Amino acid sequence: MRTAMLALATGMVCLRWLPALPSLGWLVGMSAGGVLLLAVRRWHCGLFLLGLCWACLHAHWATNGQLVAALDGQTLWLEGEVVGLPATNGSTVRFELAEAWSRRAQLPSHLRLAWYGGPRVVSGERWRLAVKLKRPRALVNPGGFDAQAWALAKGIGATGSVKAGQRVRAARLAWRDGVRQRLLAVDSQQQGGTLAALLLGDGSGVSRQQWDVLQATGTVHLLVISGQHVGLLAGLLYGLVALLAKLGVWPARWPWLPCACAFAFTGALAYGLLAGFQVPVRRACIMIALVLLWRLRFRHLGVWSPLLLAFTTVLLVDPLVSLQPGFWLSFCAVGVLLLTFSGRLGGWRWWQAWTRAQCCVAVGLLPVMVALALPVSISGPLVNLLAVPWISLLVLPVAMAGAVLLPVPWVGETLLWLAGGALRGLFQWLTWAAEWGPSWLPPGLSPGVWLVLVIGVLLLLLPAGIPLRWLGVPMAGLLLFSPRQAPPVGQADIWVLDVGQGLGVLVRTAHHQLLYDTGPGLGEIDAGASVVVPSLVALGVRRLDAMIISHAHLDHSGGAGTVMRRLPVDQTLAGEPDLLPAAWQAQPCEPGRSWEWDKVKFVLWRWPSAVPGNPASCVLWVEANGERLLLSGDIDAAAEKALVASGLPVQAHWLQVPHHGSRTSSSKPLLDAVRPQAALISRGHGNTFGHPHASVLARFQALGIATHDTAEDGALRVRLGTFGPVQRQRSQRRFWREAPDHP
Structure with a gap:
């Protein structure tokens, strides 16, 4: 039975690594082959094939349910019901809309929307909205979070920004949102947002600083509702009934064991529904149901059967869940604990079991964290020794009791105040631990x-x-000693990162690293945290010899603060140092300054007469083995004219297109002087500026200059010094990701 379940589950998880989905005709044939294999008693092969077909069928349903290409970028009036828990970040409201409907077009049933400056939106309300729709699309880089796979697994068929709207119907059955509002209304030592995350699985009230602390200390699992919380509640309810029965106060006409099992499972299920019934909660509820069922029948189930059955059941219900990192972390953590504690001879004292559990989980999850490109907490094993019981035995029971007793005057508020105080003290300690032992991003491994x-x-x-x-x-x-991915002496690796509407370029020689611009930033969200640092770490970069910020505009400097906090930076150069924070200690970009690293030459230039803004961009040439790259920032036609007249040898094989391809840049005099063979465009897909402009693309085409675009191709890699072709990250096929139009 267990091997059959394993074969079925293996077929379903293979979906994650498919470069493309088989056609429906192939799926019919594969399904028939699977049934035939079952008929001739080739159980494992047949179940594997049927599991793969089931997962591929779900993937077809999900991809076909996404927004059609013809509606990408269109603004439509539509109507739908708000689901989940809307999140407010500053003046921006983000929420999900189900049952989306429009008279003009067929729409995906589930949308994820952002309303800049919008009113308060409550779960259960029905709205009529004017929305600019976009197909789910993600930045593609060497490392980092794949938002497109996440959206597909969540069933989100389109994203969009709301332009206008009106409420059609008030909220109904919005009990989760009502509980959240009550939690946020209670002062709770300024920890209302973290209490909502702990009790409801709603992380919108947790600040970016708090998330960074949790990530650095390996304690994210404590605030995101997990199987640990559900299992704790089930255990408390079971133990309460058992204790009452042992003390003789439980009614004799009610058998205590069936009641204990029923209360434990009902409490776990109710908590899971309150938390949104995510993957860890589903797994925990299934395992709790199995354990209680076998406890009720006085049978021993074993240690692996509940986990394997939960694993298979979760996949059968939703095979696309294998695209989510939390799925793998949840099941692998439980598997590590089972491997650690099952079949051991002799007993361990409680403190030995507790410390070994934390150490074994930290070690056991290392391969998973590396495969998923997730940060590893250095202080995590030690921090969790105190943080887990602090949350599980102190904060969570008190917070649950406070939430239940909120209708009782003073009692619920007092309990939540106590829970908030305990959380506040924990965060103070976690902040200190994060400074002592920050998280570490392991490099990508072969x-x-x-x-x-x-x-x-x-x-x-x-x-x-x-x-x-x-x-x-x-x-x-x-x-700790993984092979370096640096180029040989005399060559340079150039990575034009896919940062959206901005610029970020890594230049790497045999023993040195330089970062040219750091991508955009807006409030607490910046490309330094989401793209640049994860990509650098995935490429094995641990420090930067230099960082150049071409100019002070946020689409080029927005991620610099995060980069400096996460990686050591020896020196910072900038085209507009006076407009940057003094703490960055940026030095001016001096025209004509040059240096050499590992037989690779670098030369800087800046227009001395430039006005503040784009014309003041710091320009960089990189030359390796006679092959040249020109990084131009956002210079405009006037600065380009000054550059050509400067007398510097501006000819280059590769040109980073100035100002993302705007019509005020990439003038013909510059292109005639540089004579590039290829142009590299860094811009956001469907950006509101219309970059790159049609006239610029026509100019490139007329001059025979090939163009490569991060919005279409993902991150671009050039091995300077080999005169080789560009490599595109989006050419690494995934079934949920569109391939580039050109080969």
């Missing part, structure tokens, strides 16, 4: 090295006394 890491971790998790167990130490230690 499949072979990653497999060695997996074997090493498994050896370390085996019981003491297993022969050759010590080999796990050097095998797992490969993570």
